[in-house]
Amino acid sequence: MFQVLGSAWALLFGMFLLMIGNGMQGTLLGIRGQIEGFDTFAMSIVMSAYFLGFLGGSRLAPGMIRRVGHVRVFAALASAISAVMILYPSYPNVIVWALGRVLIGFCFSAVYVTAESWLNNAADNSNRGQALSLYMIVQTLGIVASQALLVTADPSGFILFVIPSILVSLAITPILLSISPTPAFATTKPMSLRQLMAFSPLGCVGMFLLGGVFSAQFGMAPVYGAEAGLSVAQISTFVATFFVGAVVLQYPIGWMSDRIDRRFLVIAVSIVGFGGSMLGMVLGDVFWLLLLSAFVVGGMANPLYSLLIAHTNDFLEHEDMAAASGGLIFINGLGAILGPIITGWMMGTALGPGGFYLFTGVLFAALIFYAGYRSTVGETVPVDETGSYVPMGPTRTTISLELAQEYAIETELEEMEEDETAPAT
Template sequence: MFQVFTGSWALFVGMFMLMVGNGLQGTLLGLRGEAEGFSTLSLSIVMSAYFLGFLFSSRFTPELIRRVGHVRVFAALGSMVSAVLIAYPVLVDPWAWAVGRVIIGFCFCGVYITAESWLNDASSNENRGKSLSVYMIVQMAGIVFAQWIVSQGDVSGYILFIIPSIMVSLAFAPVLLSVKPMPAFETTKPMRLRDLVAASPLACLGMFMLGGVFSAQFGMSAVYGSRVGLTVGEISFFVSAIYVAALVLQYPIGWLSDRMDRRVLIVWVSLLGAAGSMIAFLVPGSFLLIVISGAIVGGTSNPLYALLIAYLNDYLEKEDMAAASGGLLFINGVGAILGPLTVGLMMDLIGNNGFWLFTGVLMAAVGAYGMYRSTQRSRDDVLEGDAVPYAPVSAASTPVAAEWAQEVYIDEEAAMEEETTPA
């Protein structure tokens, strides 16, 4: 894995700085909006707007790249990100922020697609899985480091808004100065939703629910922490715990995924996440329990995303896997747009603990539906030896990252077939 990093270190450093910038703006807007007296509904709209822009970009950025090239798209969208980040403290208005979040969601997704396509192109069949793992570690490390920066500054000032703008601008240098010219850019047309649901209703429902859980964590955690009286340092620690646990538990859950019935594992992981939400819901007011709940939900929901992709792939032919990833991303993106809006409504109706009730209900729904599906479809449908290997992938995936993960599945499945084929 170290060799993978050293081979593309400039690209990974650039992606780290991009993730710091994105991780900063998400938490920072929640805290600054609270300080400015924005309503819960206003903040939920602001947070949802990011995922709306992200979803649109996942559809339109590939066409932009085909028309003008990777370098121009990366530079143009990155410049817009820097400009919007600086504009936030100047235009302190929820509707202005919502527009900015749509733009920044669109741009960040486009920047990720461009950089990820370079990273994937720099990988070989032999190290593609390791490259994906390093990329996910870099993603999580950038978000966690961003939380530490937030804890060191004043959310009511300008400095914390300037820092992510600088980080995004600096990210251009290592990426643009180290990449080689890209080949023709192509993405696979997403599979029809009807075909996806027919292949695995559980994977589709799970992806929709996880979109809501992830966007609630990414967008509303800081708002929740501020509402229950946590300090900025405590909020940063709370948000960091979500992503650290997501990284730490990704690999043990992946190991189990390759050694047991995936549907059973989906049920247990989902119910564990629901139970984690209920800890802080039933015993409110304890910072330690809030952190534990956040770690459990983050540590189960993010690996569950990759687990559902692997589960769906068990029922697909290899040539259909890339197309399926695009459809799943769309389902996940719709859930992500609705997540902050629903959390904000629940926090207004039943209080701050509506945050935990929302994540708990969604995780429990995935587990309950998994149990129901076990009565409708036997896992014998997946013949022995047909289950694909698990590949780590973040819940913040773009179409390129998702197809990258699918290439890992296909490469590893082909390697397994070669090992089992008699000479």
């Protein structure tokens, strides 16, 4: 742990500040949009634009880094993020905001690719798991901390937009001044989606559905809070609770993943997520029950991401796992683009704010039925032959996912060697 901190502290601290900035701007726009009089569907377009840019950035960033290098890409894109955050309150227009969200999504995706390749370079076989855990914890803590800052000023003014702009600008300082060497950059050519679907239909369908769930909670949760009449403090607490649930429940579900049939666990986790959605839809007017529903939905959706990747890996050879990661992220990104738009449309109907939870509930229900169907027709991998579960979050790019795949392979090989050398009883 200390070895990872010593070699990557600047990167982790910079990522913490970047996540505060990203978390603030997402929630703040949902609140400010209502103040500016934007309707729910207009805000859904704005929120969806981030995921469109994010998907584009994950595809184009590797080429940018190869052409001009990590340092220039990181500095240029962080500067662009900082500028757009100041642009939002200056031009309160749906088209301007949507274009700004596309740019910010693109820039954050490329910044993540750059940062994660640095993390990959700082880690080795002995601490790769610790590096992944620290990275995920730092990301989540940054988003949770960002929600606390939303109560420090009036969301109708400029200050709350200036704060994340400053934090993003400061985030690049420790990274660019770090003495850590710039890593060589290489990514694996992704597997075709047709091949990936043939290997794991449940993994592909599940990742698409989860893209909608995650983008709804990350993009539309603050819009839901504003439409439901929550105060700024309540909205920030509500949004933070999704991510607290993700951290708290990630490891227990991961522990179960290595001990029972993963398709059964996908069904069970989705059932709990569906129950959390229905709780929020029916009893969301009671604030503590609303928080409970957010904790459950976030706590189920994020571990499901890791669980579906682990399930997909069970049907792949080691040499194919890294190639599959790009396809899984692309499928998840497609679902994430559609999620806010459909959620916004449902909230704009007679359903009102309850459409937010109805949407996540429908996606969880679809995953329940499809996983149940696959359990009757698909091939089963015995529990003692499954690979390792590695905690991951939907904000990861192909770099950290490939890093996680490497860690899972190394862990599996070490366990196989231990079994071979263990004395017979």
